[in-house]
Amino acid sequence: MLEASRVFSDYVRSSRDTKAPVIPRIDELDLTIPEKDGIGTAGIWDDIQTICGAATNTWSERFLYKLYASPTPIGVVGEALIGLLNNNAHVFQASPIGALIEDRVGRQLAELARFPVGTAAGLTFPGGSYSNMHALMVARNRRFPELKRSGFTGAMARGEWRRPMIFTSAHAHYSIEKAAVAAGIGLDNVVSVPTDADGRMDSHALRMLVEKALADGGAPFFVNATAGTTVLGAFDPIDEIAAVCADHGLWLHVDASWGGPLALFSSDDRFGGYRVDRADSFTVNPHKLMGVPLQCSFLLMRDGLAPMREALGLGASYLFHGGSPNVLDDVGDATMGCGRRPDAIKLWLAWRYYGTEYFRRRLANARRLALDFADMVSTRPPTALGHWRLAAAPQSTCVCFWFVPSQLGAHPTPQPSWGDATRLLCTRLNYLGHVLVDYATVDLPAGSLPTFFRLPLNSPHVTKETLASVLCAIEQTAKALLDEDPRCFDADKS
Numbered sequence: 001m002l003e004a005s006r007v008f009s010d011y012v013r014s015s016r017d018t019k020a021p022v023i024p025r026i027d028e029l030d031l032t033i034p035e036k037d038g039i040g041t042a043g044i045w046d047d048i049q050t051i052c053g054a055a056t057n058t059w060s061e062r063f064l065y066k067l068y069a070s071p072t073p074i075g076v077v078g079e080a081l082i083g084l085l086n087n088n089a090h091v092f093q094a095s096p097i098g099a100l101i102e103d104r105v106g107r108q109l110a111e112l113a114r115f116p117v118g119t120a121a122g123l124t125f126p127g128g129s130y131s132n133m134h135a136l137m138v139a140r141n142r143r144f145p146e147l148k149r150s151g152f153t154g155a156m157a158r159g160e161w162r163r164p165m166i167f168t169s170a171h172a173h174y175s176i177e178k179a180a181v182a183a184g185i186g187l188d189n190v191v192s193v194p195t196d197a198d199g200r201m202d203s204h205a206l207r208m209l210v211e212k213a214l215a216d217g218g219a220p221f222f223v224n225a226t227a228g229t230t231v232l233g234a235f236d237p238i239d240e241i242a243a244v245c246a247d248h249g250l251w252l253h254v255d256a257s258w259g260g261p262l263a264l265f266s267s268d269d270r271f272g273g274y275r276v277d278r279a280d281s282f283t284v285n286p287h288k289l290m291g292v293p294l295q296c297s298f299l300l301m302r303d304g305l306a307p308m309r310e311a312l313g314l315g316a317s318y319l320f321h322g323g324s325p326n327v328l329d330d331v332g333d334a335t336m337g338c339g340r341r342p343d344a345i346k347l348w349l350a351w352r353y354y355g356t357e358y359f360r361r362r363l364a365n366a367r368r369l370a371l372d373f374a375d376m377v378s379t380r381p382p383t384a385l386g387h388w389r390l391a392a393a394p395q396s397t398c399v400c401f402w403f404v405p406s407q408l409g410a411h412p413t414p415q416p417s418w419g420d421a422t423r424l425l426c427t428r429l430n431y432l433g434h435v436l437v438d439y440a441t442v443d444l445p446a447g448s449l450p451t452f453f454r455l456p457l458n459s460p461h462v463t464k465e466t467l468a469s470v471l472c473a474i475e476q477t478a479k480a481l482l483d484e485d486p487r488c489f490d491a492d493k494s
């Protein structure tokens, strides 16, 4: 244990070093598994150090890659505690403390979402995709109760078949489509609702599409609104979407996997509109903006766990015995799984340790930094190497931009060649390993944006200096690429 604590602290110290690579080289690793005797304590710490040295370094402030970053130290303690206890959160007796904490944290988050106090509840799932999938399955079985027993074929055989349809914005995360695949809805029955110029769902288009689906004999039943889209960080207009759902009796799910903490904790009105009791279910991933170690995702249900139990429960008697004095019995039966990690412990510990105010400050800082960074990009002076352009105003904490090499001219509108340059620069930067950044593209009503850099700002370790150094690194990489091949960015390069 002492050795673990020493190795882990050394790892954090060295990973935070400004010279530490974000992606180490992993050329020569010995990953063989011993056929007979294991290496024991004599060798295992070397192995652990090898893994640390070869791991992607999320502790660096130059890890600006996906929608998570380094965990908080108390989060790491929580993760270790879960491993130590090895409690299973499927039935109450297997983890009474895990069940009580999960219930407490779920209700607290639900309260922040302004769901009805005393009724609403939440469960953890291994990631936002699974939370979204469970929301869809519960909505589906509530709308088509016979499904649980007879599947879609039952309704078909009775000649009562109507095409089940779900609606989500063109910018929603793919997990909604995956959920439709898993739930037997099928991709053809996922209606992609166009967005406005900021990437927010067009609620007027939603209304028209729902009404058309009904007129065509379909059975719309579920709308997903995203709070913090994966690329632009857009917040779909929840009030207008809720009105469409209310008018047509549709289940309203909010995928707030990414932007949920802003919606729940931030005092900024831009996000606070998401505290609504009109949604039926709400996904939030504390493992993204809140620094809880992967995985920690909550699905909050306005009407509590009963609809989940009804939709998905089977009551296998060899596992689920019931009988404990509270409603937290057998929560595993309300999910599509069996064994469950008590992931809520990690969030509870962090919340107890830091208090609510810490999360408010952390989120406000991330938002302020995103605005400052956008400003930095749009006002950065052009050089002989090229100029900078914002791809979109930051709507939450992601900043999207281009570096346009001078060879590509000074077009007023984005060009496809800007996308090629972004991919080339990003690939080289990440290969060098000193920073890890990402790129993306989106379709907007005016057309697709060429691939742009997308930097999510969610680590409290990132500063304006870090971000300025990333911009310098992009310019230096452009220079290095041009030194190797002066035509590397040319639009007509075959």
Ligand SMILES: Cc1ncc(COP(=O)(O)O)c(C=O)c1O
Residues within 6 Å of the ligand: 067, 126, 127, 128, 129, 130, 172, 173, 175, 226, 228, 229, 230, 255, 256, 257, 258, 285, 297
């Ligand atoms: C909006 C949104 N929803 C869902 C997910 C999926 O979450 P997870 O990776 O935890 O499955 C993501 C992941 O980035 C996301 O951005």
